[in-house]
Amino acid sequence: MTVPPLTDLDFRDPGLARWRHGMAAGRRLGATLAGWGRFARRACDLAVDQAQAFVLDRLDARRPQPDPILRMEEGEDPVPGARSVAVYVQFSRDGALTAMVRRQLATFRQLGFAVVVVSNSPAFPEHSWQEARRTAALVVHRRNRGLDFGAWKDLVPEARARWPAMTELLLVNDSVMGPIRPLEPVLAAMRAGGPGFYGMLESIQGGPHMQSWFLLAQGTKAVGDLAAFLDAMRLSRSKWTIVQRGELRLARAMREAGNRVAAVFSYAGLVEIALRDPAERAYLDRALPGLLEGDDPAALREVLMQRPLNPSQHLWRVLAGPAGCPFIKTELARRNPGRLPEVETWPALVPSDSPVPVAELEAHLAALGP
Structure with a gap:
C-alpha cells in the first residue's frame, strides 16, 4: 500500500464558501431547487436544535451534574509505562462489541498502543465488558454527554495520569468500518512527520479541519496541547455545537499552539x-x-x-x-x-x-x- 505524503493544512479563512455549500446541488434548475429545499430543511432542524440546546445547556450549567463515569476497570494487561495510548470511543444501542470493533481494538493494541475503551452506550453488558478487557488496558462505561469529544475530555486526563510518560495519543472511534487495508503504513507516515498533530482525512467544509475519527498527537508538546484543548472545551446537548466547538476548531487551535498540523488524505x-x-x-x-x-x-x-x-x-x-x-x-x-x-x-x-x-x-x- 502506497501512502501519500502528509499534507499540511492551509488555514485560510473559508469565507462564504462554508455557507454556500449545500444551498444548491448544481446549476440546473431542478438540482438547485432540490438543494435549496435541503438547505431550508437543515436550517429549520438546526434552529430547533439550537433552541433546545440553549435551554438545556443553561440548565446543566446551573445544577450539579452526575459523575459521567459509570464504571471503570483495568484490562487484563494495563500496559504500565506505556508511551503510546489510544482512546477509542464506542456506541451501540445494546452496548455489544461487534467482531469488527473487537478487531479494531486488537489492531491498535498490535500497533503498540495501550487501548482505553470508552463505551457511551446506554448499557454495557458484562460479556461486552469482559471482551473489551481482554484487549484494552482500561475499560470505561460513561454517560453519553458530549458524544466522542465528551468521552475524550473525560478520559484523556485519566490516561495521562496512568501513563505519565505518554508521548503519543491517538483519538479514534467506531464511526468508520475497517480497516480494509493495513493500518501500519498510515501510522508510519504520521510518525515519520515528527512532533505534531495528524489526521487521517482533511475536510474544508466549514473551514480547514480534520475529521475526528482518527487523530494522532505526536510528541509531548502536541499531547499536552491536545489535552489542554479538550479540558477547555465546553460541552453541549447539541451535536452540531459539539462539532463546531470540537472538530472544526481543534486543528486550528493545535496550529495556533505551534504544532505542525497535517493529514494523510488531503x-x-x-x-x-x-x-x-x-x-x-x-x-x-x-x-x-x-x-x-x-x-x-x-x-x-x-x-x-x-x-x-x-x-x-x-x-x-x-x-x-x-x-x-x-x-x-x-x-x-x-x-x-x-x-x-x-x-x-x-x-x-x-x-x-x-x-x-x-x-x-x-x-x-x-x-x-x-
Missing part, C-alpha cells in the same frame, strides 16, 4: 484523483448533477474547492478506492444521508485480503440496525 488530493480518473469523474456527474460542467480541469477543481464536499461521503469511492484509505464511513453505508448513487456497491471496494472481511463489516452494520 481534500485537494482526493479532488485531483477524482478529476483524473474517468470512472470517478463520471460518478461525480451522477452524484452531483449539474455541478461539474465542461472539461477544463482547472475550472472543475475550482468548483470543488469553492463548493467543498464532504470527502468521507461525496468522495467515498475515491477515498476507499484509488486513494487507498483503510476505512469507510459507517454512516454512508448505513444511511447514505446525501442520497448518493451506488453506495450499496461499497463491498466491491474492499480488497480480497482486507484485515476485516466484508462479512464482518456487513454484520457490524446489521447489528447497528436501521
Whole structure:
C-alpha cells in the first residue's frame, strides 16, 4: 500500500464558501431547487436544535451534574509505562462489541498502543465488558454527554495520569468500518512527520479541519496541547455545537499552539484523483448533477474547492478506492444521508485480503440496525 505524503493544512479563512455549500446541488434548475429545499430543511432542524440546546445547556450549567463515569476497570494487561495510548470511543444501542470493533481494538493494541475503551452506550453488558478487557488496558462505561469529544475530555486526563510518560495519543472511534487495508503504513507516515498533530482525512467544509475519527498527537508538546484543548472545551446537548466547538476548531487551535498540523488524505488530493480518473469523474456527474460542467480541469477543481464536499461521503469511492484509505464511513453505508448513487456497491471496494472481511463489516452494520 502506497501512502501519500502528509499534507499540511492551509488555514485560510473559508469565507462564504462554508455557507454556500449545500444551498444548491448544481446549476440546473431542478438540482438547485432540490438543494435549496435541503438547505431550508437543515436550517429549520438546526434552529430547533439550537433552541433546545440553549435551554438545556443553561440548565446543566446551573445544577450539579452526575459523575459521567459509570464504571471503570483495568484490562487484563494495563500496559504500565506505556508511551503510546489510544482512546477509542464506542456506541451501540445494546452496548455489544461487534467482531469488527473487537478487531479494531486488537489492531491498535498490535500497533503498540495501550487501548482505553470508552463505551457511551446506554448499557454495557458484562460479556461486552469482559471482551473489551481482554484487549484494552482500561475499560470505561460513561454517560453519553458530549458524544466522542465528551468521552475524550473525560478520559484523556485519566490516561495521562496512568501513563505519565505518554508521548503519543491517538483519538479514534467506531464511526468508520475497517480497516480494509493495513493500518501500519498510515501510522508510519504520521510518525515519520515528527512532533505534531495528524489526521487521517482533511475536510474544508466549514473551514480547514480534520475529521475526528482518527487523530494522532505526536510528541509531548502536541499531547499536552491536545489535552489542554479538550479540558477547555465546553460541552453541549447539541451535536452540531459539539462539532463546531470540537472538530472544526481543534486543528486550528493545535496550529495556533505551534504544532505542525497535517493529514494523510488531503481534500485537494482526493479532488485531483477524482478529476483524473474517468470512472470517478463520471460518478461525480451522477452524484452531483449539474455541478461539474465542461472539461477544463482547472475550472472543475475550482468548483470543488469553492463548493467543498464532504470527502468521507461525496468522495467515498475515491477515498476507499484509488486513494487507498483503510476505512469507510459507517454512516454512508448505513444511511447514505446525501442520497448518493451506488453506495450499496461499497463491498466491491474492499480488497480480497482486507484485515476485516466484508462479512464482518456487513454484520457490524446489521447489528447497528436501521
